[in-house]
Amino acid sequence: MKEDREALRQKILGARDGLSDKVRQAKSISVMQNFWTLLGMQQWSTLFIYVNFRSEVETLELIKKCINRDIRVAVPLVEASAVRMIPLLIKDPEQDLVPGYYNIPEPDPKKSLRLEPGEIDAAVIPGSVFDIHGGRLGYGGGYYDRFLLNDAPQAKRIGLAFELQVVDNVPLEPHDQPLDILITEERIVNITR
Secondary structure (H helix, E strand, C coil), X not given: CHHXXXXXXXXXXXXXXXXXXXXHHHHHHHHHHHHCCCCCHHHCCEEEECXXXXXXXXXXXXXXXXXXXXXXXXXXXXXXXXXXXXXXXXXXXXXXXXXXXXXXXXXCCCCCCECCHHHCCEXXXXXXXXXXXXXXXXXXXXXXXXXXXXXXXXXXXXXXXXXXXXXXXXXXXCCCCCCCEEECCCCEEECXX
């Protein structure tokens, strides 16, 4: 199964990497428009949101819009030595983010306050491959799976993806944490886990 997962991950990431900047930006805008129609989000006061890297669905405008709407935004800081993520609050992505683990933008720990994971209402998470049953393949490190299972099990789990990342069934392993919602540029899928 490990080989199947890796082959699928590489195939889908290759297709995602093939999107032009213009197409990726347009599709990201559509994903964000769908995000803002989510039912129940009016009750959310604290979101945990990834900062996009390479060809991922772009999230910086989402982060800025949340902050402007007085929604607290925490961004992951990867602590590679402990194989975990720490949620840090940011107020201004342009000022508060620095290159971190694998050069992925992360909060500057000197400027950003730590958030208790139990305060997170929803976690907006990236991935390489998704399905409409809540299945998600990350990038192989298991950081989000561990964080959702151990630190923020109460958080609504929202996967952002381009439609080309959605397959019929993701080959899952026992540690893979399911999503509650999948949002693409074309649809919102609510999932019962």
